[in-house]
Amino acid sequence: MRKIRHTTLYDAEHVGMVREQLELLAASTTEAGRLAYQELRERYTRRMWDLGHFMKTLKQRFSSWYNKKHQRKGTLWEARYKSVLVENGYAARTMAAYIDLNPVRAGMVLDPKDYRWCSYAEAVAGGKLARNGIMRVISEMESDMAADGWAGSRSIEKYDWRNVAGRYRLILYEDGASFGVAEADARRSTKKRRGFSEAELEKELEREGRLSVSAVLGCKSRYFIDSAVLGSKSRVNGVIDDLKGNYLSKNRKMGGSRPRDNLRSSGL
Template identity: 40%
Template sequence: MRRRKIEGETAYYHLMSRTVNGEALFGDREREVLRKMIWQVAEFSGVRVITYAVMKNHFHLFVEVPGEHEVSDSEIVRRYRMLYPKPTPWQPMPASVLEKHLAEGTDEGDLLRKALVRRMHDVSWLMKTLKQRFSLWFNRSRDRFGPLWSDRFKSVLVEGDRWALRTVAAYIDLNAVRAGLVEDPKDYRFCGYGEAMGGGRLAREGLAVVDRDMAGYRQTLFGSGSQVKDGKTAISREEAVRVLREEKGKLPLSVVLRCRVRYFTDGMILGSAEYIEEQAKLEPGGRKKTRKPRPMQGADWGGLSVATGLRKDLFR
């Protein structure tokens, strides 16, 4: 069946792909690597990841593709560096060479510009690249060869109505609950909601497309997750009522602290914005550097901020 695509206006797509024979091939390490690749390829493509879920034998990706596709040369180079931080056998050209061609307006630069822009803002190219990259990494890490993914990916065009967007996002973020892996979607680190609750800025910005109030989105998750489906695990009615009526979707600070434990190990400096600015003026060794305080989000932190972002390269 031919995939539906929208041109010239913002469009939303639910994308999904499954492993060969539905084999559960992905452990924590594999899911973390695929999670990182999702953000990397999406950044190059110029699409917004609303949310995602990486499971043991498949993954879901919900994206927003902008209608306007004007990309400056400086942005092309930035995205190229994101996708190819260093030369590879299949793309040996360093970003500095690309930048030089574009700046000088060479014939090769014009061809490169057209070829790179053609690959952007396209969900087919995004999924093809993501699956190929992960397959290469997976086979190499396992000393394996042969196909990893079953057939082509599935794609559903979603109306830009906020209720439709929220429904699809909740369906994706509830995957781990339905599979019986966790009882609360915030505890699944390989989905957009779990990453957002763990302090991921891009994950929070993505979910803001469907609901700017994370407490409101949590209520949607528990309201939808408590509905019984054949062969699937559901959130208990008692837990759903507690979250919806008692907590009103807001996580207690003690729970948020557990979700954000990396703030206290990766943040370098924690305190008020003024304290961070004062302490960060002089780095060890006498090197002066100004660090911008980052307000801690997701709960009432009493004005606490953290210096530097959270560590993301968990698997190198």
């Protein structure tokens, strides 16, 4: 059990108690003590391989923290964590597109690249793991569609992100098309699904799913420009103090800066 994994979920008091128990049991010279040490240690280490247990603990701890911080009670999450096994090939491609399209269908963004917490947006911004994941999805889809069927190969060495990016974006727009799609509700009436119009899809097809340089640069730089704190000097410095240690250097002393003239003239 490594310290960093435990401290991300539990407070210092709980971590100290568990560490003390482990140290006492580890020093035991009896068989019962050694068994108790092994049982306590495995109680935590086995969670490393159990995603369901980890998510349960994470949601419980986050809910407790959020409720305490905002002085509220009750559940925070709509439903339990759900794990789904997805077959390689076309099934994986469909599921990947479904996840990346959720923010669009929920009306949170108009373009999947604009939801910075999805794998596609991370890939556009340059995230290597996200890019490799999408390239693997394309690789497995092609293997699944090949004449000889799925061969089990997951090599992505022959793929280049610049080519795969456009292909995957077209997949998102084709799967996310809203025109001509009607879904029956509980009263068997119909409603239009949120997604892309026929004109939007045609536009993406014309440019083969390629994003402009400015759009890509915007995705790469938004982690530096999407955040701001506006308010009094004490408010800004208070936020900086809260972020020290986790996100900012503990030695940082500089607080907020006065707005530039052009911002003041704009009413900001």
